[in-house]
Amino acid sequence: MRHGLRRLTGIKVITKKNGKRYIYRRVGTALHPLPDLPENHPEFLAAYAAAGTAPTRPRTRAAAGSIAELIERYLASSDYARMAPSSRAVWRRTLERIREKAGDALLRDLRPDHLRRDIRKLTHGAAANRLKAWRSILRFALDEGMIAADPSAGLRKPRGEVTPHRQWTPAEIEAYRDHWQPGTAERTAMEVIYWTGARCVDAARLGWQMVDSGGWLSYTQAKTHSPATCPVRTLPAWAQRMAQDHTHFRAALPGDRLQWIVTRSGKPRSVKGLSQWLSRAATAAGLPDDCTAHGLRKARASALAEAGATASQIGAWTGHQSLSEIAHYTRAADQKGILGAEQEQNTGNRVEKFPI
Template sequence: MAKGVRLKGIKVVTKPNGKRYVYRRVRGQFVSLPDLPENHPDFLRAYVDAEHYAPTDGTLASTIKLFIASNDFKQRKESTRKVWRRRLEKIAMQYGSSPIDKLTTDLVNKAIRKVSPGAQRGERTIWRAIFAFAQSEFLRSDNPAKDAMIGKTKATPHGTWTPEDVATFRARWPIGTPERQAFEVIYWTAARCVDAAVIGWQHVSDGVLEFVQEKTGGTAVVPITAPVAPYLEADRRLFLEAASPDLLFILTTTGKGRSVKALSQFVSRAARDAGLDSRTAHGLRRARAVILAENGWTPHQIGAWTGHESLAEVSHYTRDANKRSMVVGNHVGNSGNVKRFPS
């Protein structure tokens, strides 16, 4: 951009908290732009793209369409976008003809109550995001989803696999089967499916697996060939036998990676086939945390392995730990080994 040339139609709004919102006015509508210098390539690209902006007709459906195309939506994590897109499309189908500026908290409450109790919090978050976007586009002045209510539910944790469950699964699925491969990788690494589907030898350095988690952005650190306590050796050996020698730890029989959803369903189905109807991939993550807790690992050490940065979250995952084992078990004799990781 030539020196001294100013882009036309730019509007900047600064909130009391100091956060800036930048817009371009196109055919009577304000289109969101990234808060970057006007000569930044990303800003210029967004400025040009705004020219093709289709003004909203004032309905919820058109607002949702604009939201999905916005920088706000695009900057969210890919896993979040996939889930949200499905929900947004369903909301648009059910309530899309309603004027965005006429929607009320009561309507949002009714919409939220239509989903399962466990999904209501996430549904409210999506409605709040829709109206926050509508506010940023000057389509309405308030956010009726802010005060929306969700039902009180007691969270049902994923069932933690017991040692007996693990033995049953291994007896049903021997080393060499894709079911056993997925199981051993998740059981050893304690990775969520969203991470287990993409981690592999490219993330291993000096005998340690280190990867950034998709869900939280935090780092998980897991011993692969580095020294571990004796009680972990058997599981580690089985992991090494089962994991693919190729780039990814988990592959299909055709040598391709598994999608996150497919991996989760694959493990649950394999567990059911082994007679373990209530066991899931996420339950394996809990099981690894329990093993470490029962052998004297501190919350900080467990968090390093599982990637949890909140001690409260670690406590949530390890509340199934056998308290007797933690007090009088043989972890005392292993304490020296426990301290070897993390080094």
């Protein structure tokens, strides 16, 4: 007697208008994201099994109609599950703070002045994040019919300045290289992040397995789910002004393993651990405390601008999706370098690997 294959249960698939699919396993009231792969793929089965063993949240004890109930329903929703893991962690911490402070209050009694008072004493960055969190859960409440009107509608973002991650200067990059010689793990990590412009969440997993036969590194970003591509083995004609950085990058890459950034024992570094470890390495090299991994990402965007890259080329390399983002990260670029750079786009130069 033949037995058919058992189909996996609890699978939920959401397909957006642009064709992008999001796949989840429902365990109780929670949705756990799964990779967009065939159900018989080993990675899909592993993720499916892991979701089944994930700790489940206890059944809600929040009062019906309370802000705490809204937060619990939001954390179990597909809206929350669709976020990148790093974003979910930040969002959960923010929502937990809201629940600790106002969870017992009834949602129907929430007014705009309550929200203003909640964010008024926070720093600018914390206030902006708190307001984003309020808007997300209140939009969810509106869609779910829990409220008839959104009390966050019309609220303005708090005024003030956000101190961005500072871009590394060329002198700081050279000082780091002088301190950490080729062959050290610290040098490899810096060169990989600086050359690729990848966020730590992506840099931690980059390696030869992502380099194609043409010598191009291509990967999907964890935060935005959008692609990023940069040359590894050879440079396109327009990027020759970055040849020295490319030489440093190639010299730092390991030839005895697939993954580039690992611990001394050869294990992959955690995302948070990588960021903090690189900051400590910069401090050990005598650099200021604000020399961070994200500052290297900004330095690469600036170097691309000074090399004469088009906005499309910068975006394809670093993975930024909008012109406003690119402008933000290249604002500190050397204006003389930009004006003096060879503008390949005026000569009709195109690189097929980059989207137009």
